[in-house]
Amino acid sequence: MNDQQLLRYSRHILLNEIGIENQEKLLQSTALVIGCGGLGSAALPYLAAAGLGKIIIADPDTIDDTNLQRQIPYVETDIGSLKAEKMAQFLQQRNPSCQVEVHTQYLGETELNQLAQRADVVLDCSDNFATRQAINAACVSQKKPLVSGAAVRFDGQLAVYRPDLGCYACVFDMAQADDGACALFGVFSPLVGVIGSLQAVDALKILMGLPVPNNVLRCYSALTGEWQNFKFAKNPRCTVCGTHE
Numbered sequence: 001m002n003d004q005q006l007l008r009y010s011r012h013i014l015l016n017e018i019g020i021e022n023q024e025k026l027l028q029s030t031a032l033v034i035g036c037g038g039l040g041s042a043a044l045p046y047l048a049a050a051g052l053g054k055i056i057i058a059d060p061d062t063i064d065d066t067n068l069q070r071q072i073p074y075v076e077t078d079i080g081s082l083k084a085e086k087m088a089q090f091l092q093q094r095n096p097s098c099q100v101e102v103h104t105q106y107l108g109e110t111e112l113n114q115l116a117q118r119a120d121v122v123l124d125c126s127d128n129f130a131t132r133q134a135i136n137a138a139c140v141s142q143k144k145p146l147v148s149g150a151a152v153r154f155d156g157q158l159a160v161y162r163p164d165l166g167c168y169a170c171v172f173d174m175a176q177a178d179d180g181a182c183a184l185f186g187v188f189s190p191l192v193g194v195i196g197s198l199q200a201v202d203a204l205k206i207l208m209g210l211p212v213p214n215n216v217l218r219c220y221s222a223l224t225g226e227w228q229n230f231k232f233a234k235n236p237r238c239t240v241c242g243t244h245e
Contacts, residue, residue, distance in 0.1 A: 001020065001023065001024060001027065005027070005051070005097070006020075008051070009023050009050075009051050012050070012051070017208075017210060018208065022208040022209070022210075023051060025207055025208050025209070026050055026051045026052055026053070026204065026207055026208065027051050027052075027053050028053050029052055029053055029054075029120045029121070029207045030052070030053060030054040030055070030056065030118060030119050030120050031047055031052055031054075031055050031056070031119060031120065031121050031122070031123060031203055031207075032056045032058070032115050032116060032118070032119035032121075032122045032123070033047070033055060033056065033057050033058070033122075033123045033125055034058050034059070034107075034122070034123070034124055034125060034126050034131065034135050035058075035059050035124070035125035035126040035127065035131075036057055036059045036083045036084055036087040036125065037059070037061065037067065037071055037083065037125065037127060037192075038067075038070045038071055038125075038127075038151060038187065038192030038196065039125035039127075039149045039150075039151060039192050039195055039196040039199060040057075040059070040087070040123075040125035040196065041070070041071040041072055041073050041074070041087070041192070041196065042192055042193045042194075042195070042196025042197045042199075042200070043123055043125055043149075043196040043197065043199045043200040043203070044057070044073075044087060044091060044200075045073065045090070045091065045094065046197060046200035046201075046204075047200050047203065047204070048091040048092075048094060048095045048098045048100070049094060049095055050200070050204055051095070051097075051098070052098055052207075053098070053099065054098070054099040054100075054101065055091065055098060055099070055100050055101070056101045056103070056115055056118065056119060057084045057087055057088060057100060057101070057102050057103065058084065058102075058103040058104075058107055058115065059082075059083045059084040059087075059103075059104065060082075060084075060104055060105055060106050061082075061083050062080055062081060062082055062083065063078045063079050063080065063081055063082075063083055063086065064079060064080075065079060067083075069189050070187065070189040070190075070192050070193075071083075071192075072193075073086070073087060073090040074086060082104050084102045084103065084104050085102055085104065088100040088102045103115070107134075109134065109137070109138070112134055112135065112137075112138035113138045113141055113142060115138075116135075116138040116139055116141070116142040116144050117142045117144075119144060120144075120206075120207055121144065121145050121146075121147065121203045121206050121207055122135065122138075122139050122144050122145070122146050122147070123146075123147045123149075123199050123200075123203055124136070124146060124147070124148040124149065124168075125149060125196065125199065127150075129172070132148065132150075132168060132172075133168065133169060133172075133240075135148075135168075136148075136161065136167050136168035136169055136240060137169075137240055139161070139163065139167070140163045140167050140240050140241045143163050143164075144163075145160060145161070145162050145206050146160070146161040146162075146167070146168065147159075147160055147199045147202045147203045147206070148160075148161060148168055148199075149195045149196060149198070149199045150195070151187055151191045151192045151194075151195045151196075152185050152186075152187055153185050153186060153187060153188065154188045154191060154221060154222040154223045155191075155219065155220070155221055155222070156191050156192075156194060156195040156219070156220040156222070157195070157217060157218070157219050157220075158195055158198050158199065158202070158217075158218045158219075158220070159171070159216065159217045159218065160202050160206070160212050160213060160214055160216075162214060163241050164234075165214055165215055165234055166215055166232060166233060166234035166235065166238075166241065167234075167238060167240050167241040168240075169235075169238050169239060169240040169241065170232060170233075170234055170235040170238045170240075170241065170242075171217060171232050173235070173238070173239070188222050190222070191220075191222045194220065194222070195220070213229075215231055215232055215233060215234075216229050216230065216231055216232070217229070217230040217231075217232060218230075
């Protein structure tokens, strides 16, 4: 690290669990973030501010009026623009040393696998079940840790999945396991900030080799302020990560 970086990240370096060694790990790391809506809007700024060397953003959506209620990096003049491009500008204005790569097209299986292969950690900040399953399959295929978040109504979910310990499909394997989109059921504005920020927490800790909750689905109610933890195990018959024929 140079003198400017030592100063910029000094509050991290002061922490015994981080110090110079782990801060340098972040500077050399790459995160893939799928989705820069509500969850991504919260996770991405912290990843960039914390000093990640590179962030790959993938999101084909454009900004509309309804996003402004919770996706705070965007402003009214951004309406109609691609989210990923505006997010990249937002991040680089705040930390120019963080490289940001943008993908605004729909990602198929091949593209997801290629991007996951290049990342040290993957954050699923998407908002639909099909995309979550596709991201999970890519992470299993490329043996990458996945930090998965979801938020709808007043309820949020958070989990870290590692292919050797169990994957998203081990927990959500039903054809109709979708929790529903915000457009159908609504979402409490600060909830996406809570879950997205915690996704950044887990991702940063993974990159630094700090302990994170594995095999635990964490569920949060913004109405009651309560957390519930549900332990899960790897399903040997999982169609994604199991030892099926």
